[in-house]
Amino acid sequence: MINEEQFKTPLFDAMVALAESRKVSFHTPGHKSGKGISTRFRKFVGPNIFSIDLTTLDEVDSLQKPRGVIKESQELAAHAYGADRSFFLLNGTTGGNHAMMLATCHPNDQVLIARNAHKSVLAGLIFSGARPIFFSPAVDKDLKLTLNVTVADTCAAIDANPAAKTLILTTPNYYGITADLEAIIPYAHKKGLMVLVDEAHGPHLSFHPKLPISAMQAGADLSVQSTHKIIGGMTQASMLHAQGGRIDMTALATAIRFIQSTSPSYILMASLDLARMQMATEGEKLLEKTIKLAKEARSRINRIPGLFCFGRDTLKKQYPSEGGGFDVTKLTISVRDLGLSGYRASRILNNDYHIQVEMADPLNILVIISIGDRRDDINRLMEALREMSKEYHGTRSPKPLSPEVGLPPFGKPTWITPREAYFKKHESVPFEETSGAVCAEIITVYPPGIPLLIPGEIVTTEVIDYIRQMDRLGATIDGLDSSGNRLSVVKRQGHITPDQT
Ligand SMILES: Cc1ncc(COP(=O)(O)O)c(C=O)c1O
Known part of the structure; x- marks a missing residue:
């Protein structure tokens, strides 16, 4: 049942009302509702966007000290995501990772970190002064892919480091493979650790039952999501969610205030307000279509000679002891049997077929299917893949597997933080x-x-x-x-x- 309050978009409504009031502005931004903007820019994007490029004003509230419509929008996000508090972030999940670490990790605190962490988590170590203890994700030798961390490895890392105060996980990973949070989080909490989750690739998870459980639903203390990566946020717009009694909410709010601009983009914040509304009110329907498109695409790809796209079943076979799930909207397409590297396949798709993929690795290309995709887009991809298969399959020998099988080597730890x-x-x-x-x-x-x-x-x-x-x-x-x-x-x-x- 949709909660009626989730149809509200208080921040966006206030922005539109202010723009329509046509008050005379003697404040920033200097383009004054677009009157001072370059003509080429205005011609291309149209005039409306500039009228809502606002600054902190009573009518539209302050991100640094939210008391009005931003506060209300953030509260609606917290309800939608099942958090106690949600914060809008305008420097992506990068900023959110920095803030969550500044708020929870003190100099020399031991922090357990799954090594598949984004560089923003590592920068968070520099900012906070915390002492990392890394443990590794599992690797699938047949799929030649880095999976996520296993329950056994995570619990072993917790047991081996009783002084650690915090556990930081990155889930889902880029390929959509999640850690088993429902098993890991209760264990970490029992041992007295806070659990912080970089959930950059998971802002959609809580809105469809066929997707893996979200970090908040699994009981994480903090999670950060790139709303812009997967759903309707504009680039750089992310959210941080917090719940439970382990987090000092005042320290968290202060850290977030410190890492955010004092001139936050209202356009980006409005995109968060609207993306939350969209997910909370029609997310399940939109994601149902997305999942269906992704499933169809996966089985069509698997019928093309020389291509392979793993799914939940393959993962279950390879990763049997893990209750961790898989986000089926991620298509990792192995081009190895075409005799191409993922990098080369990605360039061919771009240059010859005008199709751009999310990323490539030595053996695969990664395609993200989202609520923005239509069947025509998928058909174009299938057409291109079929033509590539005709051209390359059987004419070249498959790519050799080394050196990319298994985890890469890492630097050796010292006592220098x-x-x-x-x-x-x-x-x-x-x-x-x-x-x-x-x-x-x-x-x-x-x-x-x-x-x-x-x-x-x-x-x-x-x-x-x-x-x-x-x-x-x-x-x-x-x-x-x-x-x-x-x-x-x-x-x-x-x-x-x-x-x-
Ligand atoms: C796992 C992970 N965490 C954090 C980030 C940073 O997110 P953002 O681009 O929203 O700053 C990324 C970006 O790719 C990511 O993949």
Whole structure:
């Protein structure tokens, strides 16, 4: 049953009413409802958008100190997501991860972090001064994919680190594979840990029963979602949800205030107000269509020679002990048997068929199906995939599997926290000569974006070799200097040994 109050959009309504009142503005933004905007810009997007590009005014409330329509909109979001409080974020889930860590992790606090964390979580370590203890997600050797963390590995990490105060998980992962939160969260809570979830890829989960359970529904203390990635938020618009008594809500609100602009975009906030309304009032219907489109697409892809798109059944076979689920709207398409890398397939789709995918990795392309997709779009993708199959299947040998099978190698931990490493003196060194040095940067290979080195970890030859191999395959390496050849490391003042404890 739809709750009638969820049809309300208090912030958007107040913005439209203010725009229509045509009050004379002697305040920011300087374009004054579009009168001062470049003509080309106005011609392309039309005039209305500028009339709602507002600033903090009584009629439309203040994000820094919400008392009116923003407060009301955030409360509606909290009800829709089953949270005690929800906060609008205008620097994406990146900002939300920073805020949740600033609010909950103190300098030197031990934090258990699943290694498939986004770099914003690692930056959160630098901001907070917390001490990370990483544990790894599982890997599927047949699918050649990083899954999510298992219940057994997570509980073992909790048991092995009784001083840890916080557990940070990233679920769903990029491929839609979730951790079994219903098993993990109660265990973590029993052991006295707070559970924070980077749920960037899950703002739709709570609105359809066929999708995996959301972090809030599973009892997480905090979750951050990129509303803009999957549902109707505009780019950069995310939400942070909080529940329960473990979180100091005042500290959380303060941290969020510190990381947000004092000139927040009302257009982005309105998109959050409307995206919540849309999901709460017709999300199940829209997602039903999306799931149906994704399922049909998956079975059509699996009938094309040389392509394979795993589904829930394959995952169940490979990951049998896990109650963790799978978001079926993510299509990971293996192009290995076409003899192409995912990177090459992605370029062919873009250049020859004008189809852009979310990401590519050495063996796969990832397609996101969302409430914005129509059957025609799917048909175009199928047509292109069939033509690619005709051209490449059987004419080239399948891609070799190394080095991308299994988890990548990571830097070796030391007792230097990421924050300490960040604030030490650094030097820029040719990457190939950094083995044994303490990294001062976050090095991530995209995709899938798992950090290989973080500040405070020792660089190893295995990591260097892996990064160079991935570079040659066409992956994006993030964290080296602009030439791609040098790495910032902590200036050496003696020998530092890896932490063996
Ligand atoms: C798992 C994960 N967390 C956080 C982020 C950052 O989200 P945003 O782009 O909303 O800042 C991303 C972005 O890709 C992500 O994949």
